[in-house]
Amino acid sequence: MSEQDLPAFALLGFGTDGWGRVLVLGAVLTLALSLASMTIGSVLGALLAWARGSRRGWLARLATAYGVIMRGVPELLVVLLLYFGAPGLMAAVAGLFGLPAPGSPPAFLTGSLAIGLVSAAYQAEVFRGGLLAVPKGQVEAALAAGMGPWLRFRRIVLPQVLHHVLPPLGNVWQFNLKDSALVAITGLAELMRVSLVAAGSTRRPFLFFAAAMVLYLALTSLSSAVFRRIEARGSQWAGRR
Amino acid sequence: MGGAAMNADVTFLADTALAIVRAVPVTLGLFVASAIGASLLGGGLVAALTAGLAPVRGIARGWIFLFRGTPLLLQIFMVYYGLAALGPVRQGPFWPAFRDPLFCAGLAMTCCCSAYIAEVLRGALAAIPAGQIEAALACGMGRVTRLRLIVLPQMLRLALPAYGNELVMMVKSTSLASTITVLDVTGVAQQVIAHSYRTLDVFCLAAGVYLGLTGALTALLRWAERRLDPTVSDGAGEGASR
Amino acid sequence: MTDAIPVLRATGIEKSFGGRKVLKGIDLDAAKGEVISILGGSGSGKSTFLRCLNLLEMPDVGEISIAGTPAPLVRDRHGALRVSDARALGSMRARTAMVFQGFNLWSHMRVIDNVIAAPVHVHGMAREEAVERAHALLERVGMGGFAQHWPRQLSGGQQQRVAIARALATDPELMLFDEPTSALDPERVREVLDLMRSLAAEGRTMLVVTHEMAFARDVSTRVVHVREGRIESMGPPAQMFGPDASPAFRAFLSA
Numbered sequence: 023m024s025e026q027d028l029p030a031f032a033l034l035g036f037g038t039d040g041w042g043r044v045l046v047l048g049a050v051l052t053l054a055l056s057l058a059s060m061t062i063g064s065v066l067g068a069l070l071a072w073a074r075g076s077r078r079g080w081l082a083r084l085a086t087a088y089g090v091i092m093r094g095v096p097e098l099l100v101v102l103l104l105y106f107g108a109p110g111l112m113a114a115v116a117g118l119f120g121l122p123a124p125g126s127p128p129a130f131l132t133g134s135l136a137i138g139l140v141s142a143a144y145q146a147e148v149f150r151g152g153l154l155a156v157p158k159g160q161v162e163a164a165l166a167a168g169m170g171p172w173l174r175f176r177r178i179v180l181p182q183v184l185h186h187v188l189p190p191l192g193n194v195w196q197f198n199l200k201d202s203a204l205v206a207i208t209g210l211a212e213l214m215r216v217s218l219v220a221a222g223s224t225r226r227p228f229l230f231f232a233a234a235m236v237l238y239l240a241l242t243s244l245s246s247a248v249f250r251r252i253e254a255r256g257s258q259w260a261g262r263r
Numbered sequence: 264m265g266g267a268a269m270n271a272d273v274t275f276l277a278d279t280a281l282a283i284v285r286a287v288p289v290t291l292g293l294f295v296a297s298a299i300g301a302s303l304l305g306g307g308l309v310a311a312l313t314a315g316l317a318p319v320r321g322i323a324r325g326w327i328f329l330f331r332g333t334p335l336l337l338q339i340f341m342v343y344y345g346l347a348a349l350g351p352v353r354q355g356p357f358w359p360a361f362r363d364p365l366f367c368a369g370l371a372m373t374c375c376c377s378a379y380i381a382e383v384l385r386g387a388l389a390a391i392p393a394g395q396i397e398a399a400l401a402c403g404m405g406r407v408t409r410l411r412l413i414v415l416p417q418m419l420r421l422a423l424p425a426y427g428n429e430l431v432m433m434v435k436s437t438s439l440a441s442t443i444t445v446l447d448v449t450g451v452a453q454q455v456i457a458h459s460y461r462t463l464d465v466f467c468l469a470a471g472v473y474l475g476l477t478g479a480l481t482a483l484l485r486w487a488e489r490r491l492d493p494t495v496s497d498g499a500g501e502g503a504s505r
Numbered sequence: 506m507t508d509a510i511p512v513l514r515a516t517g518i519e520k521s522f523g524g525r526k527v528l529k530g531i532d533l534d535a536a537k538g539e540v541i542s543i544l545g546g547s548g549s550g551k552s553t554f555l556r557c558l559n560l561l562e563m564p565d566v567g568e569i570s571i572a573g574t575p576a577p578l579v580r581d582r583h584g585a586l587r588v589s590d591a592r593a594l595g596s597m598r599a600r601t602a603m604v605f606q607g608f609n610l611w612s613h614m615r616v617i618d619n620v621i622a623a624p625v626h627v628h629g630m631a632r633e634e635a636v637e638r639a640h641a642l643l644e645r646v647g648m649g650g651f652a653q654h655w656p657r658q659l660s661g662g663q664q665q666r667v668a669i670a671r672a673l674a675t676d677p678e679l680m681l682f683d684e685p686t687s688a689l690d691p692e693r694v695r696e697v698l699d700l701m702r703s704l705a706a707e708g709r710t711m712l713v714v715t716h717e718m719a720f721a722r723d724v725s726t727r728v729v730h731v732r733e734g735r736i737e738s739m740g741p742p743a744q745m746f747g748p749d750a751s752p753a754f755r756a757f758l759s760a
Contacts, residue, residue: 094431094477095470096438099449103470106462196331203334207442214337221344228345235333235341242332394609397561402623402675403599405591412626416613 048216063141070146092143133205300373305380368440387422542721602672662693
């Protein structure tokens with residue numbers, strides 16, 4: 023029996039003819055990829071936000087330029103650049119130390135790095151907005167109370183920044199999740215890629231793209247529910263204080 | 264020998280730049296067409312969201328949920344490969360259009376971005392201060408007059424910054440068309456790389472083109488915002504008793 | 506003959522918000538040329554009552570008529586009031602005008618466009634005529650040089666004077682003032698009150714929700730004290746501010 027004649031439930035199921043397991047694993051990899059790139063983006067984004075406010079002019083300008091470039095260039099181009107460019111770059115670096123070319127880095131690494139580099143530019147904006155949203159009087163009151171810089175940041179600034187950045191961070195996460203589909207072009211078997219493979223080998227593209235859409239919708243609506251939960255908790259905690 | 268290599272380099276870069284610049288009309292055309300389509304559709308969606316009939320509101324909400332919750336890349340594949348596999352589409356009158364990758368990319372972008380634009384417009388509508396509407400009600404303006412004179416102008420002004428962001432996102436999204444064989448700026452860049460195995464310089468050229476496009480668009484939007492913001496505008500001049 | 510018909514007749518106005526009854530049955534008539542000050546503590550329902558009169562707030566129960574024309578209200582099957590005729594509602598509102606606490610000048614229109622909007626787009630007046638009249642009105646409220654300004658370039662007192670010019674532009678039969686000076690800096694209150702005084706002297710019919718006791722005492726023909734959703738007492742200022750005033754009103758005044 024050819025796969026083209028199989029009923030949809032068999033193709034999408036978890037049996038021997040079914041692609042269900044592959045699709046779900048793809049969704050898990052999509053989630054992992056998004057988490058990795060979000061983490062990379064958070065670390066780099068925080069650094070960029072700090073650099074933007076730095077008193078060293080060149081550092082602030084560098085961070086600004088990074089944001090302008092990353093937010094003005096298509097995400098696909100960044101993914102392609104890292105995918106095609108990484109082996110050459112690694113060979114060049116290895117060559118500097120007289121080592122043999124290490125070959126291609128894992129697709130998961132280049133993919134999460136590419137999406138993370140883009141994410142960082144947007145997260146930097148979010149963090150910067152959060153920092154600016156803390157009223158000056160809050161910091162002045164902490165200064166007046168004799169708090170040192172670290173205590174001031176941890177006890178006064180950080181809690182208030184978190185309160186402001188959570189909703190826009192949720193937004194960035196949603197874009198991360200959807201941008202992760204671009205990594206499919208590198209061959210990494212995340213959800214977009216496996217739905218393409220399944221569509222190709224069964225010749226039932228409508229079915230598998232629809233299935234992938236459902237899984238993406240599940241991921242996006244599940245994560246927005248989680249973010250709502252955290253936000254509600256955050257404000258409750260803020261209220262109790 | 265070094266000179267000859269440098270010469271070849273310059274020739275290669277010049278040729279590549281020319282090829283990429285030749286693809287700008289494809290990218291720009293795709294952007295303009297889908298921006299117009301998405302804006303009109305987005306406006307329709309907001310009208311549907313505020314409609315009295317519950318099923319109409321439901322359809323609009325479902326549309327926005329679907330297109331905002333899934334990657335544009337997947338939507339493009341769905342339109343180009345997924346719909347093409349369906350009998351009714353193949354036999355239908357629009358089959359020639361659905362065989363055209365550029366049309367499919369534009370259609371997917373229109374649908375996707377209409378959902379984002381609808382959200383922007385809805386936010387702006389909700390942000391109009393209640394007093395502005397009350398003043399219109401109090402002097403007896405009817406629904407249509409209110410919409411034309413007060414609601415739409417205020418909504419557009421409030422929406423402009425976020426709408427501008429969506430447009431910039433759309434310029435970048437056009438690059439996804441290259442995944443279904445459209446030879447836009449990204450498509451041409453990939454083609455050159457496939458032939459030449461030179462990655463960094465070709466991508467930098469393409470990135471420069473996109474930066475130019477998004478930069479020009481941003482400047483245009485800033486100018487429009489300044490024109491629309493009365494506090495920045497000068498006190499007297501044209502405008503009033505037209 | 507027409508003078509016998511009150512400009513405003515409101516009977517049995519009741520209104521609840523989420524189960525809390527804010528208005529518990531208010532009757533009020535206003536004859537032509539009357540200036541009625543409505544006083545009361547915060548939460549007494551005085552602003553809600555005023556907003557019911559041009560149906561910015563829909564009363565639960567009650568009847569309203571403007572110069573003899575009843576408001577187009579019908580009862581639906583649950584007994585709640587609803588508008589029966591949007592066009593009639595529009596023309597009722599077109600015969601009244603409201604001045605808001607927060608001015609509510611349309612921020613995307615210049616001063617002159619704010620003033621001509623209702624005459625041109627609601628009353629169908631020719632633009633040239635409307636502009637000419639608007640300039641005269643702006644002169645009248647002391648804002649003659651500001652026709653081409655944007656609302657946000659003006660102080661609160663200036664914005665409120667433009668809002669009054671906008672209200673006058675349709676030559677309304679009844680003017681509703683909802684705490685017109687409450688959002689103003691103390692030094693700006695006078696310029697608006699002086700203007701309202703001159704409108705009263707002109708014979709305009711005005712309903713003014715206010716905290717300005719001096720205005721209520723010196724300008725109004727009648728003072729209404731609203732307390733807990735009812736008219737607690739009313740009368741001419743001489744009586745209300747005299748020795749025979751109700752204890753509740755005296756308590757309100759001394760609070």
